[in-house]
Amino acid sequence: MKKNIILFGLLITMVLFSAKAQVALETSSTQFIEVIKVDGVTKYQIVDRENKILRVYNFDHTIFDEIQIPLEAGSFIIRVSDYSSKLFDKDDEYEYFMGSQNLSTYKVTGTIFNKDGSEIIKMDSVDAIETFNTPYGPKMRTSFFQTNPGWIWTRIYSLGGTIQSSDNRIENVSENPYPNPAVTGITLPYYLTDSQGELYIYNSSGSLIKSVKVGPDFQEIVLDVSEMNPGIYTYKVVSSSGESQGKKFLVR
Numbered sequence: 001m002k003k004n005i006i007l008f009g010l011l012i013t014m015v016l017f018s019a020k021a022q023v024a025l026e027t028s029s030t031q032f033i034e035v036i037k038v039d040g041v042t043k044y045q046i047v048d049r050e051n052k053i054l055r056v057y058n059f060d061h062t063i064f065d066e067i068q069i070p071l072e073a074g075s076f077i078i079r080v081s082d083y084s085s086k087l088f089d090k091d092d093e094y095e096y097f098m099g100s101q102n103l104s105t106y107k108v109t110g111t112i113f114n115k116d117g118s119e120i121i122k123m124d125s126v127d128a129i130e131t132f133n134t135p136y137g138p139k140m141r142t143s144f145f146q147t148n149p150g151w152i153w154t155r156i157y158s159l160g161g162t163i164q165s166s167d168n169r170i171e172n173v174s175e176n177p178y179p180n181p182a183v184t185g186i187t188l189p190y191y192l193t194d195s196q197g198e199l200y201i202y203n204s205s206g207s208l209i210k211s212v213k214v215g216p217d218f219q220e221i222v223l224d225v226s227e228m229n230p231g232i233y234t235y236k237v238v239s240s241s242g243e244s245q246g247k248k249f250l251v252r
Contacts, residue, residue, distance in 0.1 A: 029046060031046045031047065031048060031049075032046070032047070032206060032207075032208065033045070033046055034046070035238070035243070036056070036083060037242070038056065038064070038083065038084065038085075038094075039085065042059060043056050043057060043058060043059070043064055044056070044057040044058075044059070044061075045057075045080075045083060047069075047077065047079075047080045047206075049076070049077050052068060052069040052070075052071045052077070053066060053067065053068060053069065054066070054067040054069055054080055054083070054096060055067075056083060065083075065094060065115070067094075067096070067115055068117070069098060069113075070113065070117040071098075071100060072100070072102070074102055074103050074104055075100045075101060075102045075103065075109075076100065076101060076103060077098060077099075077100055078098075078099035078100055078101055078108070078127050078128075078204065078205075078206070079097075079098070079099045079127070079128060079206055080096060080097065080098050080099075081096070081097050081128070081129065082095075082096060082097045082112075082129060082131060083095075083096040084096070086161045086162050087131065087138075087159065087161040087162065087163060088112050088120050088121075088140075088159060088160065088161050089120060089160050089161055090160060090161055090162075093114050093115050093116070094114075094115045095112060095113060095114050095115065095120060096112070096113055096115075097110065097111070097112050097113075097129050098110070098111050098112075098113065099126060099127040099128055101127075107124070108124075108125055108126065108127050108144060109122060109123065109124060109125075109126065110122075110123045110126025110127060110128075110129065110142060111123070121157075123142060123155075125144040125153055126142040126143070126144055126155075127143065127144050127145070128142070128143050128144075128234070128246065128248065129141065129142050129143070130143070130245045130246075131159065131163055132163070132245075133163050136158075137158060137159070138158075138159040138161065138162060138163045139156055139157065139158060139159060140156070140157040140158075140159050141154055141155070141156055141157075142154060142155045142156075142157065143248060145232045145248055145250055152248075152250075175189035175220075176189070176247060177189065177235075177247055177248075177249040180249045180250060181249070181250035181251065181252045182225050182249060182250070182251055182252070183225070183226075183251075183252050184224070184225065184226045185222055185223065185224055185225060185226070186222075186223050186225055186249055186251075187220050187221070187222050187223075188220060188221050188222075188223055188235055188247070188249070189219055189220040190214060190219060190220065190221070190237045190244065191219065191237075191244065192214060192215065192216045192219075192237055192239060193216060193239075193241065194216065194239040194240050194241050195215065195216065196213060196214070196215055196239065197213070197214050197215070197237045197238060197239030198211055198212070198213055198214070198237070198238050198239070199211065199212050199213075199214045199221060199235060199236070199237050199238075200235060200236055200237075200238060201223075201233055201234070201235045202233065202234045202235070202246075203229075203231060203232075203233055204231050204232045204233070209228075209233075214237060225251045228251050229251070230251050230252055231250075231251060232248055232249075232250055232251075233248065233249055233250075233251060234246040234247065234248050234249075235247055235249070
């Protein structure tokens with residue numbers, strides 16, 4: 001009898017605790033889940049690198065779009081970004097950017113694809129892009145980091161489409177990280193108008209290696225890189241307003 005009373009008490013305690021819980025796990029994935037906006041509507045984006053599939057999910061976890069990525073044999077995906085419509089051209093078909101590297105030649109290629117796999121443009125030595133509006137129309141900046149020796153190559157392209165005002169990115173990070181390349185420490189500037197955000201740091205494979213909370217009272221953090229492996233890293237700030245364009249830095 002006493003044992004039953006104890007068990008009943010534990011059950012009541014668990015029920016009361018569950019009723020008070022404010023944080024509940026909604027979903028999890030072995031792949032990185034990115035939050036994007038498509039035609040002004042927030043979606044989840046997951047890149048299945050093993051099976052070469054880009055999946056875009058609605059917030060109710062139903063699939064909005066699924067694309068087989070036409071990765072060349074002997075290459076691996078560096079990143080997939082800028083899933084959108086009418087950004088790189090003016091038709092209604094969805095398009096996206098993929099940066100990839102050949103495992104034999106180490107050649108890095110950036111390609112913008114239509115959903116059907118046809119290429120809009122293929123660019124050598126491009127592993128990331130950034131799109132932005134100007135008084136002269138939408139532009140695209142490409143970037144490529146070479147680790148040995150350390151140098152950066154950027155190019156500017158005019159775009160044939162339109163950058164939607166409903167895009168989910170925060171204003172671009174106003175300054176570049178410095179010193180870049182870094183050996184012991186680096187300053188990472190950011191721009192934030194919300195009361196709080198999260199700064200995420202990814203390695204060249206797209207894996208999240210560090211995240212820190214940031215606020216609007218400062219516009220930069222100082223990062224100790226002495227324990228980080230040499231290579232290329234990307235950081236971005238995410239808040240309730242959206243996310244900033246990624247900025248790259250090199251650790252030697």
